[in-house]
Amino acid sequence: MPAGPADRPVKFLFVTGGVTSSLGKGIVSASLGRLLEARGLQVTIQKFDPYINVDAGTMNPYEHGEVYVTDDGAETDLDLGHYERYLGVPMSQANNVTTGRVYSGVIAKERAGAYLGKTVQVVPHVIDEIKGWMRRLAETGDYDVIITEIGGTAGDIESLPYLEAIRQLVLEEGRANTALVHLTLVPYLAAAGELKTKPTQHSVKTLQSYGLQPDVLVARTEHPLPDDVRRKIGLFCNVEPEAVIESLDAESIYEVPLLLREQRLDEVVLRRLQLAAPLDVDPGPDLENWVAFLRGLKSPDEKVTVALVGKYVEHQDAYKSISESFLLAGAHRGVQVEVRSVLSDDLTDENVAERLDGVSGVLVAPGFGDRGVDGKIEAVRWAREGGVPFLGICLGMQVATIEFARNVCGLEGAHSTEFEPDAPFPVISMMAEQKTVTDKGGTMRLGAYTCALAPGSLAAEVYGGTETVRERHRHRYEVNNDLRYRLREGGLVFSGMNPDRDLVEIIELPRPAQGDGQAEGPTHPWFVGVQFHPEYRTTVRAPHPLFASFVGAAADYARAAGQLGEPQAPSRTRRVRRATARVLSDG
Template identity: 60%
Template structure:
């Protein structure tokens, strides 16, 4: 497929945050890649920080570092693990980066004295950043837009998507809207009204969703799908259920059962020449769910109360364990609580230890004590970044 025929998929979220846009985007990327398409995923983050490098992990979770040294959103870790391909600084864009670029251009006089405004200057820069990945000749670019539809911060991104859809023409782009179907225990039913309002709010910005992906704790009936289709202007087969599952790595298979990838390819007028090949993925999942051995590793860090802070480390143990038919149980140990007196209690029975990264002096003494205890008691020890320095 030539560069000019690159197709674009935009993933938006509604009703509430933390619905799993990153996992849905990564799962779709995997399904499309399994059919032979060259796919990448990018994340547009609406905060004004230049990148997550200076963000407190308690605020934003892990800062994921790409091969080219870019400090990015933790969702890029999911993209890489699902697609098994590297991302770069071009795969994560923040409002801070957008405004920084536009202001630098204004200071240099690039706008020839024009009044610099959100439209067209900010939206043009957003569109440039979205399309920059097409130079690498991808067949499909999936763009996840952070935040929730209706947020003030997200408005320039939504407007940029509206403009891009018009510029790209028919069948060259589509919008997937991820929404929530809350379950009311008192009445024993799933409610569609929040999703209807969310889609309507998107339409008020000039964008019609092509596919609805509905996060839910209970199965969606045909009647609910029909209701959502009618009031959200999408075909019933384009209403996809995303139900809670045991592990995020099961999500692609659940979406495939509903022909999610076929729905997307149809919307983009792309051929289904190649059958989906998920043999390796299913094999990994089988080994992960049916381990023959079990080990427990103590993860010693200063952010253990928010486990997203060490997301990639935890996921690396899952993948490494599955490859060895082994369940890896993590024991989260807060280094700030460690003393000479409680070391033996905290590390009793562990098969290994990892000293996690995390800058600043808080918790350092506890990490040093943990490393010393591991060395003296011959517990296998691994250190990452500052953890490695402490080991030394």
């Protein structure tokens, strides 16, 4: 039995869903993890996805939202972004496992003869592989509690092996070391004027048919659950009434930990896992920093509008980490950041000024493929020529390099070989080691790499004067070193470099006050492009410095241009208003 940091058994907490998808298992898992962490426990969260893709890396954002990347190069489900932002604990390859990965492992072992000639079957071999992944993090000895979220809903064919693995692991680890939280829907029928519990009852009965009994039910609902409804759910689902937790829609997902704490979900779970302190000495979770963050989120002093230019802006989760980075950076600066989504496909030199009118900052998003690239280049030009704060991420940095090469250096036809293989000036080209790669999955430059910062640069200032940083990557193309000198002669500053490979990590333009002594070329108050993905390192505790600085620059620009707006008043439900208002006022 694995032991945690306190030399006691690691506790396994499983989170499943029922009735329908998209109820918010990831947010509930992250919120519960934050509450347990606030009590001094070492917590991590893993996600098991039932799809057969080995990882999320080859999925279109319209299919599955953004792909989140960990330090060790795992391309994962976007829920891992929520886990990291809430907990501030780095995720890894072991924190996101798919059915494709499970079966790949089983097949590899079979090919290697690991099963000693036996017939390989779902039971026991696939189930054992799943249990092995469930225990992987526990065996490190770093954690007191492992929260495991199971994708999909109870009753899905593809989820059955995971439910069986949970059943077996509960028996093997012991009831005292395991608990099951089940998230369901309690719909409200307006015609009848009633909350309906039958879908929850059926979902729990489905779990029970697989040998699983929920210890806690989290009921997603649009209306508060009356006590009689809680008792009814508890009675027919074999759960104590105090373990029936309502989950109302919240104005912000960052309110959810407070709403769950108000109903003492953390206490219910701790008692079930035999981790609870005696009631007379229980100090409750330390949420002081979280409450301080929420105060900033709820009471901004001013509003600033920034443009997010990308090809997937029509999908709300395609740039989830970027959107959350704006939100968190704004909260810490007392600024409400209004993000204007701009579809890059529609931008042209004729309409770019109209589409971006009134914004105080422009972020050009990452992506793949040539759709919308011309529009991104126009957005870069507009921001550069207008002195509007600019941040380019990954492809956003690459198109900024292309725009500079064309319009400042005069390199007509400059482009990336990703879009124009025979470009006369391939200022962006495929990395050397990528040229022989044919497989698409997991073959890019992935994970954290070192970036050395140029002393005196804006990048070094943003990072607080440090000499090196480590940031996460996901790309195949880079600034072409053969043409780098032409760009430098034009005035482009390479302020961040990978010291091991001499690859460009950060570009920027000189600031007006630093124009003397710089190469001839344009200056700009805040113009930065990064090959890496800073959005993956933003947490509630610590927004990424690039986003914090960018939001500050956008606010300064808006103030000078008379574009600062009044923050929008929050529109909360009665239930959410009562819970958050009390916590924010009482601390």
